[in-house]
Amino acid sequence: MPNIRPRRRTLLASAATLPLLLATAGCRSSDVFTGPDPLAGRPRPAPDVITLAAVIAAEENLISLYRTALAGDSAATARSYDLPALLAQHEQHLTRLRARLIQPPGTATAAASPRPSAKPSAAAPARVTIARLCAAERASAAGLVRRLATVEPALAQLFASIAASDATHVTVLGG
Amino acid sequence: MGEITGVSALRAALAAEDAAIYGYGVAGAHLSGGRQAAAEQYWERHNKARDTLTAMIYALGAQPVTAQAFYSLPFPVHDRTSAMALAAYLEDGVTRAYLAVVAVSDQRLRDFGAMAMQSSAERAAYWRGSTQAFPGLSR
Numbered sequence: 001m002p003n004i005r006p007r008r009r010t011l012l013a014s015a016a017t018l019p020l021l022l023a024t025a026g027c028r029s030s031d032v033f034t035g036p037d038p039l040a041g042r043p044r045p046a047p048d049v050i051t052l053a054a055v056i057a058a059e060e061n062l063i064s065l066y067r068t069a070l071a072g073d074s075a076a077t078a079r080s081y082d083l084p085a086l087l088a089q090h091e092q093h094l095t096r097l098r099a100r101l102i103q104p105p106g107t108a109t110a111a112a113s114p115r116p117s118a119k120p121s122a123a124a125p126a127r128v129t130i131a132r133l134c135a136a137e138r139a140s141a142a143g144l145v146r147r148l149a150t151v152e153p154a155l156a157q158l159f160a161s162i163a164a165s166d167a168t169h170v171t172v173l174g175g
Numbered sequence: 176m177g178e179i180t181g182v183s184a185l186r187a188a189l190a191a192e193d194a195a196i197y198g199y200g201v202a203g204a205h206l207s208g209g210r211q212a213a214a215e216q217y218w219e220r221h222n223k224a225r226d227t228l229t230a231m232i233y234a235l236g237a238q239p240v241t242a243q244a245f246y247s248l249p250f251p252v253h254d255r256t257s258a259m260a261l262a263a264y265l266e267d268g269v270t271r272a273y274l275a276v277v278a279v280s281d282q283r284l285r286d287f288g289a290m291a292m293q294s295s296a297e298r299a300a301y302w303r304g305s306t307q308a309f310p311g312l313s314r
Contacts, residue, residue, distance in 0.1 A: 144289075145286060145289045148286060153179075156285055157311075158309075160288065161274065161292070161309045164289075164311065168296050171300065172306060
């Protein structure tokens with residue numbers, strides 16, 4: 001059986017040769033890793049991530065408005081404008097938007113925030129009228145279109161599709 | 176998949192508008208009253224959109240696609256219900272086509288595509304009687 005243990009002389013020769021090989025290849029030790037310093041804390045989020053987080057927050061606010069409207073309006077009003085169906089579509093928007101946001105664990109973002117199912121946010125008014133919902137839908141559609149310029153194509157398509165959905169909600173709400 | 180060019184996306188949108196113009200002619204024959212009036216109004220809007228797209232394609236130094244003389248319908252249209260379903264189907268096709276325009280790098284084209292999507296999604300909702308969460312996108 002051959003002896004496969006490296007000899008001391010072989011190890012010493014390898015240690016002496018490694019810097020020479022790196023130099024030949026044009027590498028310095030500082031070139032081995034040129035990415036962000038892993039000890040300098042979290043890297044800044046990319047522009048797409050910032051935009052997506054803002055859109056998620058806006059969608060959460062819209063959902064909060066719908067929940068307030070449903071809690072305050074009569075059943076007949078909610079039914080005539082099909083508010084539960086519109087709310088369900090906004091929840092679908094939120095789910096798909098959140099699925100696009102991938103962030104390191106422990107990052108405080110809209111994606112990590114609790115689902116707004118329990119109660120409206122503190123900023124939500126006590127009563128939300130149909131006219132208010134209609135204006136919010138219109139503003140949401142316009143806001144999404146304004147953000148198209150700053151995101152990659154697939155995300156722009158998602159924003160445009162959600163904006164189109166919001167536009168149809170405006171019509172349902174009588175806008 | 177390569178980047179979608181503005182010209183190819185606009186040509187696809189033009190083809191969808193041409194199909195809608197043809198299809199509304201079929202659907203309108205089976206509608207009456209307010210729905211027929213809506214079909215006529217939407218037919219005119221698709222004609223206007225076709226002219227706009229044609230001009231945009233020429234402005235980009237390209238040739239627009241020519242409309243077909245005949246389009247095969249996705250299903251038989253013989254009454255009001257199927258006519259409305261056809262109109263919704265046509266609008267969905269237009270929405271998908273404009274969705275591709277949103278994917279181009281030109282910001283003005285993205286905005287144009289997004290606004291056109293809103294119009295076609297609203298018309299589709301009218302014919303379908305309900306809204307969709309993601310117009311133009313596959314579920």
